[in-house]
Amino acid sequence: xxxxxxxxxxxxxxxxxxxxxxxxxxxxxxxxxxxxxxxxxxxxxxxxxxxxxxxxxxxxxxxxxxxxxxxxxxxxxxxxxxxxxxxxxxxxxxxxxxxxxxxxxxxxxxxxxxxxxxxxxxxxxxxxxxxxxxxxxxxxxxxxxxxxxxxxxxxxxxxxxxxxxxxxxxxxxxxxxxxxxxxxxxxxxxxxxxxxxxxxxxxxxxxxxxxxxxxxxxxxxxxxxxxxxxxxxxxxxxxxxxxxxxxxxxxxxxxxxxxxxxxxxxxxxxxxxxxxxxxxxxxxxxxxxxxxxxxxxxxxxxxxxxxxxxxxxxxxxxxxxxxxxxxxxxxxxxxxxxxxxxxxxxxxxxxxxxxxxxxxxxxxxxxxxxxxxxxxxxxxxxxxxxxxxxxxxxxxxxxxxxxxxxxxxxxxxxxxxxxxxxxxxxxxxxxxxxxxxxxxxxxxxxxxxxxxxxxxxxxxxxxxxxxxxxxxxxxxxxxx
Numbered sequence: 261x262x263x264x265x266x267x268x269x270x271x272x273x274x275x276x277x278x279x280x281x282x283x284x285x286x287x288x289x290x291x292x293x294x295x296x297x298x299x300x301x302x303x304x305x306x307x308x309x310x311x312x313x314x315x316x317x318x319x320x321x322x323x324x325x326x327x328x329x330x331x332x333x334x335x336x337x338x339x340x341x342x343x344x345x346x347x348x349x350x351x352x353x354x355x356x357x358x359x360x361x362x363x364x365x366x367x368x369x370x371x372x373x374x375x376x377x378x379x380x381x382x383x384x385x386x387x388x389x390x391x392x393x394x395x396x397x398x399x400x401x402x403x404x405x406x407x408x409x410x411x412x413x414x415x416x417x418x419x420x421x422x423x424x425x426x427x428x429x430x431x432x433x434x435x436x437x438x439x440x441x442x443x444x445x446x447x448x449x450x451x452x453x454x455x456x457x458x459x460x461x462x463x464x465x466x467x468x469x470x471x472x473x474x475x476x477x478x479x480x481x482x483x484x485x486x487x488x489x490x491x492x493x494x495x496x497x498x499x500x501x502x503x504x505x506x507x508x509x510x511x512x513x514x515x516x517x518x519x520x521x522x523x524x525x526x527x528x529x530x531x532x533x534x535x536x537x538x539x540x541x542x543x544x545x546x547x548x549x550x551x552x553x554x555x556x557x558x559x560x561x562x563x564x565x566x567x568x569x570x571x572x573x574x575x576x577x578x579x580x581x582x583x584x585x586x587x588x589x590x591x592x593x594x595x596x597x598x599x600x601x602x603x604x605x606x607x608x609x610x611x612x613x614x615x616x617x618x619x620x621x622x623x624x625x626x627x628x629x630x631x632x633x634x635x636x637x638x639x640x641x642x643x644x645x646x647x648x649x650x651x652x653x654x655x656x657x658x659x660x661x662x663x664x665x666x667x668x669x670x671x672x673x674x675x676x677x678x679x680x681x682x683x684x685x686x687x688x689x690x691x692x693x694x695x696x697x698x699x700x701x702x703x704x705x706x707x708x709x710x711x712x713x714x715x716x717x718x719x720x721x722x723x724x725x726x727x728x729x730x731x732x733x734x735x736x737x738x739x740x
Contacts, residue, residue, distance in 0.1 A: 265452065266344070266351050271301050271468055272451035274314035275461025280469060281306055286441055291357040291588040291624050292578040300444045303469035308436065308477035311465035315407045315434035316483045318462030323404045323432035327382065334378035334429060336457035341371035348449060352418055353579035355443045357587040357624075358542050360579055369706065370422030376706040377426035377726065384431075384727055399736040404432035405509055406485035408730065409478035411471070411499075412447065413491045414440035414590055415545045421450050423710070423721040424488045425464070431730040433486070436465045436478060442590055444468040475499070482506045486729060489513070490547075493670070493715050500718075511719030511729045513547070513711060515644045516672035519665035520550035520701070521687075523658070524558045526677035527699070532566045534701030535650070538675060540574060540628060541702075543586050544648040545594075548673040548695070548704065551645055552634075554653045554661055564632065564652060568614050571628045571650070576619055589624040589647055598626060598647035604639045605631055605651065615648075636667055644670070658683060662690040672712035675701055694720075 269285075270277035278301070279285075285299035301307075322330070341348065349363035356363070389398040408428045412420040417439055428435055439447025447466055454464045467474050478484050479502035486509040489499050493515040503510050520538060522531045538550040555563050577584040589595045595618065602616055615629030626648055634640060634651040641651065655661040665674055674693040678684060684698050694712035697703040704710060709720035719729045 266347055266449040267298060267445050268448040268452060269298050269300055270448075271303055271307065272448070272464065272466045273307065273311045274465065275455075277451075278307070280304070286444075286468065288355055288442070288444060290354050291590055292580075294623050297355055297445070300441075300448070300468040303467045304473035305477040307469070308467055308474045309481070311436045311467055312407060312477070312481050312483050314462040314465055315436050318460060319404075319407060319434045322434055322460060322463050325432065330430070330432065331378045331381065333457055333459050334374050334426070337429075337453055337459070338371045338374040338378065340453045340456045341367055341374065344453075345371075348418065348446070350580070351449060352443075352446045353587070355445050356414065356417060356579075357590065358579050359584045359587055362542060363579065366416055366419045369704070370419040372706045373419070373422040373426040373722065376722070377430040380427075380724060380727055381430035383724070384731065395740055397738045397740070399738065401734050401736065402731040403734060405730055405732050406433060407483050408433045408435050409484045409487040410435060410437040411475060411478075411487070411489045411491065412437065412439050414442040415542060415547075417443035417446035418449070420490050421447055423726070425450065427721075427727045427730045429459070429463070431727060433730055434463045436467065436484065438467050438471070438474045438478070441468060441471070476502075479503060479508070480505070485509060486511070488719075488729070496717065509729060511711075511721070512717040513719075513721060514672075514715065514717040515670055516547040516549075516712065516716055517551045517642075517644055517668045517670040518548055518673045518675065518693075519691075520553045521655075521661050521665060521674070521676040521678075522553070522555040522559065522563055523661070523676070523678040523680070523683065524556040525679050526559065527679065528559060528563050528566060530699060531563060531677040532570055534675065534677065534697075534699070535567060536570050536701070538697075538701035539650045540571070540586055540648055543589050543626070545590060545646050547644070550650065550675060550701065552641055552653060552665075553650055554655050554664055556661075557654050557656050560652070560654055564613070564630075567650070567652070568630055571614055571630060574628045576621065576625055576628070586628060586648060588621075589626055592624055594646065595624050595626050598645065598649055601639045601643065601645060602629065602631070602649060605634060608635065608638050610634045610638060610640075610651070636664060642668065658686070662687070666690075666692045669715040670712070671714035672716035673697070673703075
């Protein structure tokens with residue numbers, strides 16, 4: 261396994277690899293083994309302001325680069341990702357813990373996002389609006405928004421940057437990015453990739469360190485015109501408040517609490533497969549994972565038996581080990597939160613039918629867990645679990661299922677299994693979610709807009725809509 265090429269223990273500012281001004285560094289550990297992977301700079305406001313200056317200086321040249329030249333750089337970046345997929349995936353697994361097969365898939369979809377936006381920017385057209393009088397023309401044109409601040413999470417440390425870098429670079433924006441402290445190397449690897457692809461100095465800058473100091477400098481700078489954030493709703497709300505002082509454009513991909521509805525006419529085998537993919541992928545640490553599984557009373561017993569059988573067979577282990585299907589949770593604090601939620605549920609009457617404990621492997625491994633007799637007043641119904649715990653609820657009617665599904669401030673993703681075509685359209689109307697999967701537990705794709713409603717966020721990533729937040733619209737009236 262060769263990782264030296266992409267494991268960078270330095271930050272990228274203005275095309276140069278730097279340390280923190282203070283000389284301080286942050287340890288990065290492997291959640292599967294507890295071993296030290298390496299260190300990264302503990303940067304703060306001063307380094308961030310220099311990165312913003314570098315991005316600002318690079319903006320005019322990059323924004324005015326001929327479109328096909330910029331598209332060519334994105335194609336280079338796409339190819340670099342796929343040419344080095346194995347090494348990048350191994351690095352991702354070592355710092356994050358997910359199975360290697362999932363990491364390879366993450367690198368692949370990251371490359372697909374870069375390719376998509378390289379293609380989509382060529383269709384980002386303006387328009388000529390008919391004027392009410394002769395001798396006038398109204399032009400509507402689109403332009404890069406400017407310097408973009410990016411703050412990304414630890415659960416998908418590579419593809420979350422791809423979703424943001426792709427449209428930003430395609431539009432001609434420059435970037436100051438802060439990857440999560442738990443998984444910084446997959447973010448810093450993008451700096452190496454961008455250099456390999458020939459992207460000019462200062463266009464992409466990547467910093468690790470204090471979220472408060474780096475994020476604070478990004479939010480305070482009038483030169484940063486847009487901020488894109490993926491993470492908790494609590495932090496997202498604070499960033500939205502901070503954005504007001506400089507009236508930044510923001511896009512927020514925040515928390516989720518996805519319902520997974522299984523109706524009495526569902527293909528139960530397909531529903532169980534979908535639940536397994538949605539619930540236990542990345543050890544349940546995804547914003548779109550099935551947080552609440554609602555099953556019609558007439559089929560709950562059969563569905564539960566199949567789900568328990570499948571879940572019991574999950575292979576838990578180090579993500580680099582062959583055949584591993586569930587890796588560790590990111591850290592002990594995340595595991596303690598899951599334990600507290602299980603305790604709350606059992607105190608209120610829930611029953612553990614599988615798992616419920618720390619895994620014998622130790623570290624931050626947790627047993628795949630299934631709860632029954634769960635109710636809407638439990639934390640597992642109200643909060644994002646972010647762990648390998650599947651609470652199963654019961655419903656008796658379509659209306660009840662929709663009401664229970666919507667009983668949350670979140671609105672990111674929902675899933676439903678049914679073969680009733682009329683019901684599918686009623687679910688489309690009734691479910692208060694930005695994304696809905698019908699008879700599928702895995703719906704993320706570069707061609708479609710990713711994003712939620714309500715307190716799950718603002719803006720979209722992917723699809724033709726994914727470019728919108730990186731472009732400003734200008735109107736020009738021409739008399740002749």
